[in-house]
Amino acid sequence: METLSFEFPAGQPPRGRALVGCVGSGDLEVLLEPGQPGKLTIQVLTSVNGSSARWENLFQRMFDGQTPPAMSIDIHDFGATPGVVRLRLEQGFEEVGHE
Numbered sequence: 001m002e003t004l005s006f007e008f009p010a011g012q013p014p015r016g017r018a019l020v021g022c023v024g025s026g027d028l029e030v031l032l033e034p035g036q037p038g039k040l041t042i043q044v045l046t047s048v049n050g051s052s053a054r055w056e057n058l059f060q061r062m063f064d065g066q067t068p069p070a071m072s073i074d075i076h077d078f079g080a081t082p083g084v085v086r087l088r089l090e091q092g093f094e095e096v097g098h099e
Contacts, residue, residue, distance in 0.1 A: 010040035013070040018095035028080040046077040
């Protein structure tokens with residue numbers, strides 16, 4: 001197991017919270033909570049050691065050219081593919097009211 005931390009510039013925090021997905025074979029759980037204005041923090045607990053660059057690239061692609069909401073995001077990963085990660089994050093953003 002490996003714990004990774006990332007930080008990105010952000011806008012204002014949303015009002016809502018969300019929990020999407022579930023930890024299981026090939027999936028992940030994402031918990032989203034309002035964060036400090038101007039900062040998006042992401043902590044990933046993953047079963048795939050040595051995957052920091054993959055996560056960094058995924059987040060950079062997702063937030064390139066846009067300002068995400070200020071949130072604290074916890075991801076519990078059990079080998080999810082980048083497509084599943086993006087899907088779960090998009091579901092979470094929709095639930096907290098940021099599309």
